[in-house]
Amino acid sequence: MTKKNRHLLASYDLQAEEVDFLLKSASALKSNPNRILEGKQLALLFEKPSLRTRVSFQVAMRYLGGETTYLAPQEVGLGEREAIKDVARVLSRYLDIIAVRTFAQEIVEEFAKFSSVPVINALTNEEHPCQALADLFTLYERVGTLKGFPLAFIGDGNNVASSLVVTAASLGLDVRLATPKGYLPSERVLNEANLRANESGGRFFVTDIPEKAVEGAQAVYTDTWVSMGQEREAEQRRIVFKDYQVNKKLLESADDSVLVMHDLPAHRGEEITDEVFEGKNSIIFDQAENRTWAQAAVVAFLLGTI
């Protein structure tokens, strides 16, 4: 597979060995940043708010000698002021690589089809592949070998959950997912996670009972119940997910030293209690920090400089 004009649009765009390569590269760059992106220009075209993704891409580019241009929601009018395919072709003439945060997955796919430079999914409704890489890198840093590592995701089968289960299954983790009925990731994601778990010797287990997913887990991950763009469903979702809170009682079925994970922003008292969020086993801010290094590796990989 050639690295030229590769995009990262979804977690399943990466083969298992590429995920492994990216984690090792993130680790190497974190301990020894070098100017492998000297003169490279990244655009951040964002249609939703962001703290971590935006800043970590900007910092990563600066560390490695590159530059960024940030385009805020409302600035470009993707598909409204101007056709997606035109924005993609214009930005490709100015920049070396483009990270897009948007709504439907089809938007980033359409964008990539017309871009002559690599495109990175910086979050869509369906996928958040950069987050998953940072999360697996954080676990890799902590525990070394990830094969068989029991990781549970509790809550909504959303973008974060989807990218996480596919990426973790690729690396052979023992992946458990607990979501209420009707809130599973897409069939495509479930199939990919199953396939990859079979290939890697890992496991992918789906349930609607959080305690079953958490039993013996060494890391428990959750995310918001109401993702960006779902604000109108907020009330209904808080009812559907109320038994899926990551709290002290739920963690009693996990390993004693269970690591607590969240991609942020967090909603204390909803998907996670303040006590668990702030507990000694929380690695939430390590995950946030590692966004920089995972994305540094992704950019360098797609540009062929590593």
Ligand code: CP
């Ligand atoms: N976790 C994450 O992607 O955060 P932001 O939405 O702030 O970028």
Ligand code: NVA
């Ligand atoms: N699932 C969340 C993730 C935020 C980083 C959302 O899409 O809003």
